[in-house]
Amino acid sequence: MQNSSSVVDFEQKSSTCTAGPAFPFLDLKAQFASIRDEVTARVLSVLNSQQFILGPEVESFEKEIAAWNSSQSAVACASGSDALLLTLMALEIGPGDEVITTPFSFVATVGCIARLGAKPVFVDIDPDTFNLHPVRLEGAITSATRAILPVHLFGCPVDLDPILKVASANSIPVVEDAAQAIGARSHDRAVGNFGAMGCFSFFPSKNLGCAGDGGLVVTNDQILADRLRILRSHGSRKRYSYELVGMNSRLDALQAAILRVKLPHLNKWTEARRRNAENYAALFSEFGLGNEVRISKAPEHAYHVFNQFTIRTPNRDALRSHLSACGIPTQIYYPSPLHLQPAFAYLGHRPGDYPESERACQEALSLPIYPELPSEQQVGVVRAIAQFFGR
Numbered sequence: 506m507q508n509s510s511s512v513v514d515f516e517q518k519s520s521t522c523t524a525g526p527a528f529p530f531l532d533l534k535a536q537f538a539s540i541r542d543e544v545t546a547r548v549l550s551v552l553n554s555q556q557f558i559l560g561p562e563v564e565s566f567e568k569e570i571a572a573w574n575s576s577q578s579a580v581a582c583a584s585g586s587d588a589l590l591l592t593l594m595a596l597e598i599g600p601g602d603e604v605i606t607t608p609f610s611f612v613a614t615v616g617c618i619a620r621l622g623a624k625p626v627f628v629d630i631d632p633d634t635f636n637l638h639p640v641r642l643e644g645a646i647t648s649a650t651r652a653i654l655p656v657h658l659f660g661c662p663v664d665l666d667p668i669l670k671v672a673s674a675n676s677i678p679v680v681e682d683a684a685q686a687i688g689a690r691s692h693d694r695a696v697g698n699f700g701a702m703g704c705f706s707f708f709p710s711k712n713l714g715c716a717g718d719g720g721l722v723v724t725n726d727q728i729l730a731d732r733l734r735i736l737r738s739h740g741s742r743k744r745y746s747y748e749l750v751g752m753n754s755r756l757d758a759l760q761a762a763i764l765r766v767k768l769p770h771l772n773k774w775t776e777a778r779r780r781n782a783e784n785y786a787a788l789f790s791e792f793g794l795g796n797e798v799r800i801s802k803a804p805e806h807a808y809h810v811f812n813q814f815t816i817r818t819p820n821r822d823a824l825r826s827h828l829s830a831c832g833i834p835t836q837i838y839y840p841s842p843l844h845l846q847p848a849f850a851y852l853g854h855r856p857g858d859y860p861e862s863e864r865a866c867q868e869a870l871s872l873p874i875y876p877e878l879p880s881e882q883q884v885g886v887v888r889a890i891a892q893f894f895g896r
Contacts, residue, residue, distance in 0.1 A: 527832030576723035578730035581756035585706020586613035588720035639667035657686035660810035690808035777876035814874035
């Protein structure tokens with residue numbers, strides 16, 4: 506156990522690190538090296554065709570990923586943020602409406618609500634999963650609630666059964682923010698298929714990433730799928746005829762081509778992330794860090810895909826400084842909850858309104874977990890954490 510000296514005292518005493526040479530938090534070059542020839546050939550094919558906006562490459566990708574995710578329809582768009590916005594537009598969310606979501610997420614989750622003039626209504630998180638706590642949901646519903654937007658954060662699927670039960674009882678659609686959770690399953694069902702629509706991001710750091718921005722909406726409702734396709738293309742089904750006020754949010758054919766190469770590898774990459782998570786758990790146990798650090802754990806219902814491997818400790822900031830000195834990269838997701846961000850100050854929230862989210866912002870620290878991460882580097886990471894705590 507940690508001795509009576511403070512963490513600061515220990516850091517002052519510690520002058521060496523045992524983690525080994527510095528390495529990246531996410532090594533995209535290692536992944537690209539394994540598929541370079543496939544990607545190059547597919548990209549050259551698109552360049553030779555000179556068809557860059559929607560077209561057969563995007564249509565093929567939509568069909569392939571819909572089948573992969575066991576969804577009836579997939580509608581590709583320009584980013585994960587746009588995917589969220591398009592879903593709320595498809596549901597005709599607007600001024601006077603309320604959308605329930607979590608304050609512990611990336612800003613796009615709440616930004617899409619605010620951009621439509623609707624009011625974000627927050628529900629605090631479960632400290633074990635970082636996800637919206639279903640038990641707290643019912644108390645947030647009002648006569649103005651028009652949608653519920655849970656987030657499968659860090660790749661850990663929300664237990665949607667109790668959320669859907671409340672939503673169904675109140676005739677409220679559920680939109681899943683699965684930006685970080687492609688391939689995740691709850692009760693052996695792929696995320697994105699529980700609610701009215703599910704949103705994914707293909708930002709390069711995601712488990713399935715393109716060479717820039719990209720996004721996708723899946724749905725099992727053909728009316729919504731048709732509406733999404735119209736909305737992503739200026740509200741138009743045919744040229745110069747506009748049925749709705751839409752937006753320009755079309756996935757480029759070049760990005761679709763890259764994603765089509767990557768998709769068949771995704772299951773393998775996901776299993777590598779899960780093995781790395783298991784390895785971390787074993788190492789934390791081996792070094793006896795159970796009292797100092799809480800590690801990511803998947804609930805029984807969940808197939809966690811570990812877009813991030815996130816630990817918790819009250820000594821987070823000091824630990825991060827120590828790891829940085831050891832050449833170990835980390836990330837903080839997220840340093841401030843959304844209800845306390847200046848952009849949403851108009852909502853009138855104060856510190857203490859959502860204590861679990863606020864505590865997570867003070868304690869959460871994400872460690873490298875990309876598929877190609879060598880096991881010896883994981884050993885170095887945990888050894889350095891153990892060193893920090895005097896192990």
